[in-house]
Amino acid sequence: MDIENDGSAPADDTLLADQVDESTQVDAGDEPEPADTGTDEPEGDQDAGDGAGDADEPEGDEDDEQPKRKKASGSERLKRRLAAAEAELATLRSRAxxxxxxxxxxxxxxxxxPxxxxxxxADYAAYDRARTAYEIDARQTARQLQRRAVEAREAHHAALREQVEAHQERVEExxxxxxxFATTLQKASRDGLKASPIVERLVIESDSSAHLLYHLAKNPERLDRLNxxxxxxxxxxxxxxxxxLTLPTQKTTTKAPPPTTPPKGGASAVPDPSKMTMEQYRKWREARKG
Structure with missing residues (x-):
């Protein structure tokens, strides 16, 4: 963080010095020209007079007050910087x-x-340096932790997407x-069945997620208890x-031919030679020959 350095005192001093310089300047154009006496007036006297005029200005008072003003201003700036650092750290503490x-x-x-x-x-300067360094470190650390949090959140979302895709594949199989399966889920949706976020996450994470989904749709009382x-x-x-969990038993249809319907009326059933005794078989053969 950048803490503003209050430069009001130096700026005031500079402005005051400019005003003093301007007040001591003499406009040559306004000076009356000296009468021609025939003799040249020595230039040194004029310079000395100018120097004397400058000496009348209360520069000593200005120099005496300036160190006091700078010292007080520096102390105030230090206190303001400390207060700003405290405010920044308080903001960081309270940020949810x-x-x-x-x-x-x-x-x-x-x-x-901190x-x-x-x-x-009483070493306020050392305290100011320590607070400023701590604040800079705190801000850098906060940015690093924020980057880690963002990376962890992105990794979590990526893992969740993979789990959802795997769940969809299990559902299709x-x-x-x-x-x-489809009609059972449709009925559960019409009945308003809904899993809590915890149950939903646990089901999707399971390798048997599709079977669990089907089972809970068939047994809404268990889903309610889980929620x-x-x-x-x-x-x-x-x-x-x-x-x-076990797969539901499905009704299977046999491919065997239907049983033979016995002849109706007076017709007798055709005997089965494989079930005859030797005597019955011999008589049956003789009857067929006759």
Missing amino acids: PSDGGVTWADVRAEIGD PREEDFG FAKKVPD RMSEREAIREIGRIEAR
């Missing part, structure tokens, strides 16, 4: 993080506490195995649910 930003506690954990005035006694749990409780409960 808007979206996971840096707090004063974060900065102080990195660089320690210097205290009582540790410097699971939907191929479970025909009523009311803490994160630790929800993690345990989802782990127990995952251990019991």
